Amino acid sequence: MTTTVEAPEATPSRLAVAPPRRNRSGMLLGVLAWFIGIVFVLPVLWMVLTSFHSEADAATNPPSLFAPLTLDGYANFFGAASGASPWPPLANSLTASVLSTVLVLLLAIPAAYALSIRPVRKWTDVLFFFLSTKMLPIVAGLLPVYLIAQGIGMLDNIWLLIVLYTAMNLPIAVWMMRSFLAEVPFEILEAAAIDGAGLSRTLRTIVGPIVLPGIAATSLICFIFSWNELLFARVLTATVAQTAPVFLTSFVTSQGLFLAKVCAAAVVVSLPVLIAGFAAQDKLVQGLSLGAIK
CATH class of the missing domain: 1.20.5 (Single alpha-helices involved in coiled-coils or other helix-helix interfaces)
Incomplete structure (x- = not known):
């Protein structure tokens, strides 16, 4: 049964x-x-x-x-009542942020390419060395930087800020670009090498379009860090190379804190970052999610 x-x-x-x-x-x-x-x-x-x-x-x-x-x-804020024009500080911030971001990308992309697609020996040690440079507080190196800048006559010079912002953002950019470049299929690079493409052409025409969202995300983060930096700009500049955050602090005087003036200045100073983030939001989301799923 x-x-x-x-x-x-x-x-x-x-x-x-x-x-x-x-x-x-x-x-x-x-x-x-x-x-x-x-x-x-x-x-x-x-x-x-x-x-x-x-x-x-x-x-x-x-x-x-x-x-x-x-x-x-x-x-x-725009000087109608105070007599101080915000345009030079805004122009200094824009110059320092854009040029330092461009320099960071020019240095970070080849370095990240060497650490991901064409890895060198002990590449993990190199990455951790880059990361270790961010562990030192900025205030700890402020006095040596000030003395060096004073000795070479670079105080109150916008190019000094460009060099400092480039050095400040380069480790972060290398780490980010390395994770993005690690997602590039190696077969595409082999095909480009067989076709006779050199390193510069490979980076420009093959690797660049693939990791464009990552480049946009890295650029935006470096631009924001450079635009918002205050400590170096406050100590190393005076009037010629004064940046927008330093100009913003001038509204806090010994007479008191004028909320309406400070809020208006903060809105204007925040606009470039908000505009850049809104313009690159699609690439930013793609770049930050690139490499999240294997």
């Missing part, structure tokens, strides 16, 4: 329970993401709103949300 055991069939109730649970978990994650986003964005929105208030309304406690709007803070 044989017995037949039939596999239990999934009941409709079991099939109907799983999707609502997944939907509820996805909804909770979405609500949590929106809450975290609002927490991060709310101070920025408050800064923008305060920049359009007068000093009296900005200093009220509790803050006045529906106070009359005015452009006095922006007028003070």
